Amino acid sequence: MTTLLNTINSPADLRSMTRSQLKPLADELxxxxxxxxxxxxxxxxSNLGTVELTIALHYVFNTPEDRLVWDVGHQTYPHKILTGRRDQMHSLRQLNGISGFPRRAESEYDTFGTAHSSTSISAALGMALAARTKGEDRHAVAIIxxxxxxxGMAFEAMNNAGVHDDINLLVVLNDNDMSISPPVGALNRYLARLMSGKFYATARNVGKSVLPSPVLELAKRFEEHAKGMIVPATMFEEFGFNYIGPIDGHDLDSLVPTLQNIKNLKGPQFLHVVxxxxxxxxxxxxxxVLYHGPGKFNPAEGIKPAAAPAKQSYTQVFGNWLCDMAAADQKLVGITPAMRxxxxxxxxxxxxxxxxxxxGIAEQHSVTFAAGLACEGLKPVVAIYSTFLQRAYDQLIHDVALQNLDVTFALDRAGLVGADGATHAGNYDLAYLRCIPNMVVMAASDENECRQMLSTAYQYPGPAAVRYPRGAGAGVPTGKDLDTIPLGKGEIKRQGKRIAILAFGSLVHPALQAAEQLDATLANMRFVKPLDVELxxxxxxxHDELVTVEEGCTMGGAGSAVAEAMAEAGIHKPLLILGLPDRFVDHGDPGLLLAQCGLDAAGIEKSIRARFAA
Known part of the structure; x- marks a missing residue:
């Protein structure tokens, strides 16, 4: 039964409710x-954990006039439901359906797209200062x-925000002791220490906001004495924020009045919610962790152990290779930015x-950290999604490639990723990697080739990247060996006539199917850099005509590399470059998305016939 929830089509409906209705609403939501x-x-x-917080924020603040910025955006399903999208939840993350993250084009309540992490405070500060500049009286709230x-970006923003004492900015720290993988680092230990003083902190900050001035002065003197005894000095206050909390993020009787009090305060505010x-x-x-991002399941039974898949995923191939190579070489170290x-x-x-x-969620640090390890003779392997390596591009160029350090990059989720959509798609790595001097760039076409490429990258005495897609491969078995492949050498997979298809990585197999229909030659190029120019x-x-096929952007990608090599060699042959279009590809089933982009076997064949009348 969703008696109360069915009456809410916007936060204005929520704000018309009585306080006593909020708890049963939370149960329904x-x-x-x-x-x-x-x-x-x-x-x-993550969404089950933000139900009461979402209700309280929309109940207290005048959204969308007051801006809510969610970080990371995968905690916003309750927000979507309360902001007019309840009846669209059946289409979540599906083709032509609503996004799994905040999206400005989807709703006026989605004030900022936040699918990558740690951007909310910067964006909310921009919104708060924009309101001050325009003379508008509204609040900006970052829920991080x-x-x-x-x-680091979160602290860069706090450092900037702390000097503005006349803005309406609230940062809500949603402290659930869990990001995706288990929590790590000194910050987590610091937050745990703060928790030990929660009774003092709560009393102290209620005094700040509601007590008359004589009692408030007494409370301040008590605060100075008690702070040293009970709670470590909060670094958030050193950044210029008024720290409030911790408070129970599931207790609406605490959340609502606390937020109402904060709404009347000027300057940067920091609310610690547990x-x-x-x-x-x-x-x-x-x-x-198991229930962080599940597929379909029966809530009454829970997630059942999946039957062993017929095919290995590329992620499993990498994990097995990493253990095998680590057993063979004591110098190997593995690094992940919070994606174990x-x-x-x-x-x-x-x-x-x-x-x-x-x-932790610190991609920039992960790459320069790897560079430091490499300087001391270790052999770091950085396991990172293609889309997240974008966040460490300067570090990749300046700290690794410029110094020609021996770092291996395992780029998971290359190409389209399906339900997570454009924010998580790895469409640009071939273009942004191949232009960097000293880099070796490989694209795996099957599981065994992926394993061999990882060994090749590891043995190469400089920066090297292997990109592979999300999900299962073609079903090619892998062994336990650590064999390599010849550096910069492709291979012919099918000999045909007239048309030669040069395929890279994940699209080798559909390109091979197209080649069979066209009686064309199919080359698995394997290396984007160094390109096999002799081949x-x-x-x-x-051959009379050439075609390149890649699951990456065509602008600056593997096809561009072929075109550049042809120009340098003085080769004057027609060239068709097939790849992802110059637009952001939405969420949906990966197979359907590839077909829409003309990159399934039928689409590749159709494009070649249209261009070359084959």
């Missing part, structure tokens, strides 16, 4: 989130998860705990 996600798949634990606070990931669903509370499970490093951590480093010249000499 939590159940609706659980039922919705169980039918579509998506992020669950504790994992997102590990990134929530439980998976709150209200015992299975998710017990295992928030996603990058397939759980077993590596178990087997080699002293050579495993989770640096290119041979194919150009023996």
């Amino acid at each position: 939590r159940q609706y989130v659980l039922e919705s996600v169980s039918k579509t798949g998506g992020h669950l634990s 998860g504790d994992g997102s606070m590990t990134a 929530t439980k990931k998976g709150q209200g669903y015992k299975l998710a509370e017990a295992d928030p 499970e996603g990058s397939g490093m759980v077993e590596f951590e178990k087997q080699f705990p002293r050579r495993y480093y989770d640096v 290119l010249k041979s194919l150009a000499a023996s």
Whole structure:
């Protein structure tokens, strides 16, 4: 039953409710989130944990006039439901459906797109200062998860915000002791110490906001004495914020009046809210990692152990290779920016705990940290999603490539990623990597080739990257060997006539199907850099037309590399470059998205026939 929830089509409806109705509303909203996600798949634990916080924020603040910026955006399903999208939840993360993250084009209540982490304070500060500049009386609120606070960008923003004492800015730290993987680092230990003083802190800040001045002065003197005894000095106040908390993020009787009091305060405010990931669903509370981003499941039964898949995923291929190479070479160390499970490093951590480093959500640091390890003769392997390596581009160029340091980059989720959409798609790595001097760039076409490429990258005495897609490969078995492939050499997969298709990585197999229909030659190029120019010249000499195929952007990508090589070699042959279009590709089933982009076997064949009348 969703009696109360069905009456809410906007936060204005929520604000017309009595305080006594908010708790039963929270129960309905939590159940609706659980039922919705169980039918579509998506992020669950984080959203179950933000139900009361979402209600309180929309109840107290005049949204959308007051701006809410959620960070990371995968905690916004309750927000979407309360802002007019309840009846669209069945389409969540599906083709032509609503996004799993805040999206400005989707709703006026989604004030900022936040699918990557640690951006909210910067964006909210911009909004707060814009309001001051324009003479508008409105609030900007950043709701940031504790994992997102590990990134330097969050502290850069706080450092900037703390000097503006006349803005309406609130930062809400949603402290659930869990980002995606288990929490790491000194900040987590610091927050745990703050928790030990929660009774003092709560009393102290109620005094700040509601007590008359004589009693408030007494409270201030008590504060100076008690701070040294009970609570460490809060670094948030050193940044210029008024720190309030911690308070229970599931207690609406605490949340609502605290937010109402804060709303009347000027200057940067920092509210520390403690929530439980998976709150209200015992299975998710017990295992928030398992229920972080589940597929479809029966809520009454929970997630059942999946049958062993017929094919290995590329992530599993990497995880197995990492353990095997670490056993063979004591110099190997593995690094992840808070994606232990996603990058397939759980077993590596178990087997080699002293050579495993989770640096938190800090991609820039992960790359320069790897550079420092490489300077001392170790061989770091950075496991990072293609889309997240974008965040460390300067470090990649300045700290690794410029010094030609021996760092291996394992780029998971290359190409389209499906339900997570444009924010998480790895469409640009081929273009942004191949232009960097000293880099070697490889694209795997199957599981065994991926394993061999990882060994090749590892043995190369400089920076090298292997990109591979999300999900399972073609079903090619892998062994336990650590064989390499010849540097910069492609291979012919099919010999045909007239047309030569030069395919890179994940699209080798659909390109091969197209080549069979066209009786064309198919080359698995394997290397984007160094490009196999000799193979290119041979194919150009023996064929009338050339085609390149890649699951990456065509502007500056592998096809561009071929065109540049042809121009330099003076090769004058027609060239068709197929790849992802010059637009952001939305969320949906990966196979459907590739077909829409003309990159399935039928689409590749159709484009070649249209261009060359084949």
